[in-house]
Amino acid sequence: MxxxxxxxxxxxxxxxxxxxxxxxxxxxxxxxxxxxxxxxxxxxxxxxxxxxxxxxxxxxxxxxKKPGEEVMGALEALDAQRELDMTLFKQVYDLLSFEKVTFSDLQMRPYRTDDFIPRLYYETSRFSALGSQWVVKAFVSENIKNPAMTCTRLLTYQLVCKSKLQNPVRLHYLALRGPFSELNMRPRVYDFEFNQENMETEKKEFPIIDSNECNKILAAKNISFRLILFQIQK
Ligand SMILES: [Zn+2]
Structure with missing residues (x-):
């Protein structure tokens, strides 16, 4: 049912x-x-x-009961994951030293496209950061497996600049769980250079921890999160 x-x-x-x-x-x-x-x-x-x-x-x-040699393989994979996490921490510490850092607590609301089969997407209202106007959009990617019609889901998001840019703006950006939010996220830093021709980032994975979290997000009405922008000075 x-x-x-x-x-x-x-x-x-x-x-x-x-x-x-x-x-x-x-x-x-x-x-x-x-x-x-x-x-x-x-x-x-x-x-x-x-x-x-x-x-x-x-x-x-x-x-x-497996021999140590086989267990080592699993431990090495764990170490590799820990190394990746440490790299991310170091990267965030470095980014926090940037001159221009801003964070915005945002809420994405669900909308449906006008297509014959409407598609769900999410969008924030406009917000100001680093002297420009922005919105964030999110999309649900489906990998539908017939005949059960179940799907593995992935949420992707993109940052869109809504202001006219005189000069290119290069940013690192990072989506985090917002205040009062229970989202379980595995933060990931992306970067992009905005200019007059490129006003939207590619769709990047909205870094929630697994598909259970994706279910929670889809079951809730709005998606609340914190977006941190770090401007790279030329
Ligand atoms: Zn087992």
């Missing part, structure tokens, strides 16, 4: 979570068992399943 997105609730820990199906361009949320990971995930087990099957899986999980 399907429930309309707007009437759904956020997932409850350990009980269930929602699956969004798409039908004729509309999103529907259904309850399905919440997926959890095996406790041996750190040493390479990729099992994901309903909470009530976790214990049985862990009793029969083969990963604790």
């Amino acid at each position: 399907c429930f309309n997105v707007s009437t759904s609730q956020a997932p409850l820990a350990g009980v269930s979570h929602q699956r969004i199906t798409v039908f004729w361009g509309r999103y529907y949320v259904e309850e399905e068992p919440r997926l959890v990971q095996c406790r041996f995930q750190r040493i390479g087990c990729s099992w994901r399943g309903p909470f009530h099957e976790k214990e049985a899986h862990e009793l029969s999980c083969t990963h604790p």
Whole structure:
């Protein structure tokens, strides 16, 4: 059975979570068992399943008995991820030393295109930052798998400059969870040079942590987030 997105609730820990199906361009949320990971995930087990099957899986999980050499592969992958995270932290620390840094707490509202099959997109109202006017737009990318009509979802966003630019403006930008928001995000820094010919960034991944978070976003009416702009001085 399907429930309309707007009437759904956020997932409850350990009980269930929602699956969004798409039908004729509309999103529907259904309850399905919440997926959890095996406790041996750190040493390479990729099992994901309903909470009530976790214990049985862990009793029969083969990963604790694997030789050290195989476990090393999983640990190296973890180290590589940690290295990436550290690089991001260092990058953010460097960016915070820029002369021109500004942050805006924004809210994107849902709209539908006029297409035959309307497509959902999100947009903020105009806001001022670094002497120009901007909007942020977000789009839901679908990877629909027939015949179940379920899809893996990805949210992408773009920053659009609405002012006339006399000179090119080069920015780093970073979307974060806003105040009072419970979004679970894995921040990522992007950069772009705006000029008279290029007034919008490419669509970049809105860095939410996984598709559960994407479900939460689609089930909520608005998307609140904080956008930090760092201007690169020439
Ligand atoms: Zn396992």
